[in-house]
Amino acid sequence: MSEPVSKLESALRAGTFVFTGEIGPPKGTHIEPVIHEAVASLKGRCAAVNVTDIQTAVMRASSVAGCKLLLDAGVEPVLQMVCRDRNRLALQSDLLGAHILGIRNVLALTGDHTTLGDHPQSMPVYDLDSVGLLEAIVRLESGTDMGRDMKGNPNQLDGSPRFFKGCCVTPCAEVVDPQIIKLEKKVAAGAQFVQTQAVYDPAAFEAFMRNVESLKVPVLVGIVMLKSAAMAKYMNRSVPGVVVPEWIITRLTEASKEDRQKVSIEICGQLIRQMKSCCQGAHLMTLGWDHCVPEIIAAAEA
Amino acid sequence: MIVAERKPMDEIVAMLAPHRKVLVLGCGGCVTVCLTGGEKQAELLAGQLRLAARQAGRTLEAAFDCITRQCEREFFDNLTEDPRTYDAVLSIACGAGVQYMSELYPEVPILPGMNTTFLASNVAGGVWEEYCRGCGDCVLAWTGGICPITQCSKSLINGTCGGTNNGKCEVNPEMECGWLRIYERLKALGQLDNYRTLRAARDHRKDRGGGVRRLVLKDMAESQESGNE
Structure with a gap:
């Protein structure tokens, strides 16, 4: 087995339960608070931190810029890359650029549709899909790109990148089999780790994990912090493949306003405790409540 | 039509x-x-x-x-x-x-x-629905006769994304997830291997990436030319 290319890869190979975090670049240039918060709350606790790529199709500063600033601050980034906004030329170019800047983890995603975001008139690209993007990364690693020279041979790169390549899956989709087949294709295309969509149903997740056991890739279960009962209900209504069970909504409803954050942390901790024996890590999506990460990890390890 | x-x-x-x-x-x-x-x-x-x-x-x-x-x-x-x-x-x-x-x-x-x-079919009285994008590289043979280029809002070729929601597409709660339909159809046909196969990135020169597209029926074009002389 070749040398790990990132701390995230090393940690997952070592077999310890791994935490990853997530930050979203700002809409604007004022990125310092986001990086500061990541350093204060995630550094040393998360093996790596994802930087979202124009999440939910709402225009924001680039993921590459956020990743570079995290690197400079001593936090290992995971570059999220969606297929919505760039064709294969731009995706490959940005992958080379990311490697040049020192970024070593990439998460290949399809990307929410343009019409869901704040520029609904824009062109949805999807020149490659998430499987195609993973194949493109592997191609670059092999020293060629997706193009051909005049003689029809693959273009040779002057220096090739190496990445630890990830993908996403929705384990609790109402029809999960097509999701599992797609995951199998992503792994066949080169995915080496999985960060899942939010999971609130440990039993469904365990069943899912049994189904993908043969894939032999580490899976980090997705944990999205629920800030209120209203948010939980919103997710049930509007977020595909996410079901927040009644017991969680009840606990959030019963919590007083000042207790809500504490209850939310406890729920995350409880979910991770219930699922940690069947997966290799947890991907914490705190949606700006980065300061809760140390307590979530403590609760998960209690 | x-x-x-x-x-x-x-x-x-x-x-x-x-x-x-x-x-x-x-x-x-x-x-x-x-x-x-x-x-x-x-x-x-x-x-x-x-x-x-x-x-x-x-x-x-x-x-x-x-x-x-x-x-x-x-x-x-x-x-x-x-x-x-x-x-x-x-x-x-x-x-x-x-x-x-x-x-x-x-x-x-x-x-x-x-x-x-x-490009549509007349699906009900007074209702026409899009069925084809004229992409120039038909995939219907391995997608159970349901077009992912048209019926998937992202025109994905390797299967459903995470935006499928109770069988509907994330862009429109009225629109069925095309890939879920393809999955169900292939399953019913006993052809799920067609879903499992990795599909290479598409060649957009056949679509709109190569400029104006033409159909030239060589024999007919030639006979017309000689007839004009």
């Missing part, structure tokens, strides 16, 4: 504002079938335009005519009106008809009365 829908009246009125004498020209092809751009609609629209002009205090002479198809030269011989005697023609054919007629009558402004939208 090609579906086209009439442009909003305000837009048509604004388009025709500089002109006094206009011919509204229907097409007997697809737009007649989808009841938006045939002879009947041409007559109706000419009347509406005269009325709109009168209400705005202007005079507009608006006649109508219709030919079998505006995308073929021979049918223009059947025009009862001569376009050259009008200030402008408002064509209510699809975009192909409007452009082809512009080439045949370079001295007359040929204006579009329609927005050409999609």
Whole structure:
């Protein structure tokens, strides 16, 4: 087995339960608070931190810029890359650029549709899909790109990148089999780790994990912090493949306003405790409540 | 068939504002079938335009005519009106008809009365739905006869994304997830291996990436050429 290319890869190979975090670049240039918060709350606790790529199709500063600033601050980034906004030329170019800047983890995603975001008139690209993007990364690693020279041979790169390549899956989709087949294709295309969509149903997740056991890739279960009962209900209504069970909504409803954050942390901790024996890590999506990460990890390890 | 829908009246009125004498020209092809751009609609629209002009205090002479198809030269011989005697023609054919007629009558402004939208089937009374994008590289053989380029809002080729929500697509709760439909159909056909197979990135030169696309039937084109000599 070749040398790990990132701390995230090393940690997952070592077999310890791994935490990853997530930050979203700002809409604007004022990125310092986001990086500061990541350093204060995630550094040393998360093996790596994802930087979202124009999440939910709402225009924001680039993921590459956020990743570079995290690197400079001593936090290992995971570059999220969606297929919505760039064709294969731009995706490959940005992958080379990311490697040049020192970024070593990439998460290949399809990307929410343009019409869901704040520029609904824009062109949805999807020149490659998430499987195609993973194949493109592997191609670059092999020293060629997706193009051909005049003689029809693959273009040779002057220096090739190496990445630890990830993908996403929705384990609790109402029809999960097509999701599992797609995951199998992503792994066949080169995915080496999985960060899942939010999971609130440990039993469904365990069943899912049994189904993908043969894939032999580490899976980090997705944990999205629920800030209120209203948010939980919103997710049930509007977020595909996410079901927040009644017991969680009840606990959030019963919590007083000042207790809500504490209850939310406890729920995350409880979910991770219930699922940690069947997966290799947890991907914490705190949606700006980065300061809760140390307590979530403590609760998960209690 | 090609579906086209009439442009909003305000837009048509604004388009025709500089002109006094206009011919509204229907097409007997697809737009007649989808009841938006045939002879009947041409007559109706000419009347509406005269009325709109009168209400705005202007005079507009608006006649109508219709030919079998505006995308073929021979049918223009059947025009009862001569376009050259009008200030402008408002064509209510699809975009192909409007452009082809512009080439045949370079001295007359040929204006579009329609927005050409999609390739459709007539799925219910008065309802036409998009079924084909004309991508130039048909995949229906391995997708259970359901087109992922058209029926998946992201035109994905390797299966469903995370945006499938209770069988619906994230872009529109009315729209079924195309890949879920493909999955169910392939499963019913015992062809799920077609879903499992990795599909290579598409060649967009066959779609719109390679400029104007042409169909040349070599034998026919050659015999016509020699016949012309």
